Amino acid sequence: MKARKIKDRIYWMGSVDWDRRLFDSLVPLPDGTSYNAYLIEGSKKTVLLDSVDLPMAEELLAQLEGIAKIDYVVSQHAEQDHSGTIPQVLKKYPDAKLLTTPKAKGILIDLLQIPEEFFITVNDGETISLGDKTLKFIHAPWVHWPETMLTYLEEDKILFSCDFFGSHIATTDLYVTDEGRVYEAAKRYFGEIMMPFRNVIEKNLEKLESYDIEMIAPSHGQIFPRPAFIIDAYRDWIKGSPRNTVVLPYVSMHESTKQMVDYFVSALVEKGVRVEQFNLEVTDIGKLAMALVDAATIVIGTPTILAGPHPYAAYAAFLANALRPKTKFLSIIGSYGWGGKTVETLAGMIPNLKVEVIDPVLCKGVPSDSDFKALDELASVIVEKHKEHDFN
Numbered sequence: 299m300k301a302r303k304i305k306d307r308i309y310w311m312g313s314v315d316w317d318r319r320l321f322d323s324l325v326p327l328p329d330g331t332s333y334n335a336y337l338i339e340g341s342k343k344t345v346l347l348d349s350v351d352l353p354m355a356e357e358l359l360a361q362l363e364g365i366a367k368i369d370y371v372v373s374q375h376a377e378q379d380h381s382g383t384i385p386q387v388l389k390k391y392p393d394a395k396l397l398t399t400p401k402a403k404g405i406l407i408d409l410l411q412i413p414e415e416f417f418i419t420v421n422d423g424e425t426i427s428l429g430d431k432t433l434k435f436i437h438a439p440w441v442h443w444p445e446t447m448l449t450y451l452e453e454d455k456i457l458f459s460c461d462f463f464g465s466h467i468a469t470t471d472l473y474v475t476d477e478g479r480v481y482e483a484a485k486r487y488f489g490e491i492m493m494p495f496r497n498v499i500e501k502n503l504e505k506l507e508s509y510d511i512e513m514i515a516p517s518h519g520q521i522f523p524r525p526a527f528i529i530d531a532y533r534d535w536i537k538g539s540p541r542n543t544v545v546l547p548y549v550s551m552h553e554s555t556k557q558m559v560d561y562f563v564s565a566l567v568e569k570g571v572r573v574e575q576f577n578l579e580v581t582d583i584g585k586l587a588m589a590l591v592d593a594a595t596i597v598i599g600t601p602t603i604l605a606g607p608h609p610y611a612a613y614a615a616f617l618a619n620a621l622r623p624k625t626k627f628l629s630i631i632g633s634y635g636w637g638g639k640t641v642e643t644l645a646g647m648i649p650n651l652k653v654e655v656i657d658p659v660l661c662k663g664v665p666s667d668s669d670f671k672a673l674d675e676l677a678s679v680i681v682e683k684h685k686e687h688d689f690n
């Protein structure tokens with residue numbers, strides 16, 4: 299795709315990756331993604347903000363054909379989906395300087411072996427003049443790496459936010475036109491990579507309050523012409539109260555745990571609790587991450603195998619622990635054959651979660667009437683807990 303004009307002498311460059319289906323060999327990308335770079339031409343200096351993932355290098359280099367001089371390349375974030383083509387850009391423009399945070403400098407040297415002489419490090423709040431346009435750099439650590447910064451174009455009131463506020467969507471729409479679709483993709487993205495750092499991100503959000511922002515241009519997905527939409531969504535995901543929802547990742551081997559899950563979901567629904575149920579054999583873990591963003595309770599359903607939880611259930615627990623959602627309660631349900639340490643093992647896997655563990659319901663073999671009664675009681679306890687906290 300060719301470069302696209304955003305405003306006078308401000309262009310989108312980059313690549314729309316329609317075919318990519320996995321990020322970090324982990325995160326599903328059902329709608330592909332984009333790697334957004336931006337070219338800003340001041341009256342005296344020209345800057346390229348970020349680059350693209352290395353496999354897309356040719357597309358960016360083609361867009362730069364006809365751009366005689368680049369004075370500055372800004373690396374907002376050292377992760378290779380944005381920095382991967384910087385060495386090729388610097389090869390094309392050997393007189394350009396690479397502006398980045400002091401921490402990013404070391405990481406870029408480690409990851410891309412960029413020679414030290416290219417670098418100029420910038421401090422938080424530092425500005426650089428392009429002539430009639432001014433860039434202000436805003437350090438934003440842990441969005442989602444420690445070295446990240448954002449860039450504010452003062453005269454045009456555009457915030458270039460890198461991964462912050464991003465979403466994995468491949469589309470020809472330069473701007474957000476369908477906020478519902480973008481909300482879902484951005485929430486998934488938040489759950490997958492931002493949620494573990496939400497306390498630090500909250501501080502970065504506060505930092506932005508003093509800026510007059512007319513447009514947010516992230517490094518993945520579409521540009522926000524109405525910044526309040528995504529800023530408000532982030533505020534809710536970070537600080538909002540958890541919802542009256544149970545997230546139920548489960549796996550079943552011989553249908554006993556599945557019978558428990560079916561009964562339990564019905565019991566919760568009858569009592570007015572929303573449930574998001576994920577069969578771990580087939581689930582898209584991005585959807586699970588998204589559901590964890592605001593669920594009040596997690597209940598893991600697992601049979602006992604090899605004296606512990608099923609490995610898929612262990613994976614879900616590991617993931618929840620790593621993503622650190624604001625969940626308040628956790629329990630376990632499932633069937634076992636003759637014994638094991640399923641509860642102890644799972645409980646030991648979630649040290650990062652600030653949750654109250656509610657007594658689990660484990661049954662021997664297929665569930666009996668007393669087991670179903672225990673599931674009713676567990677559902678009632680969850681309902682009461684949610685009511686106590688006024689989760690809606």
Ligand code: FEO
Nearest residue numbers: 375377379380461
């Ligand atoms: Fe889109 Fe953290 O890279």
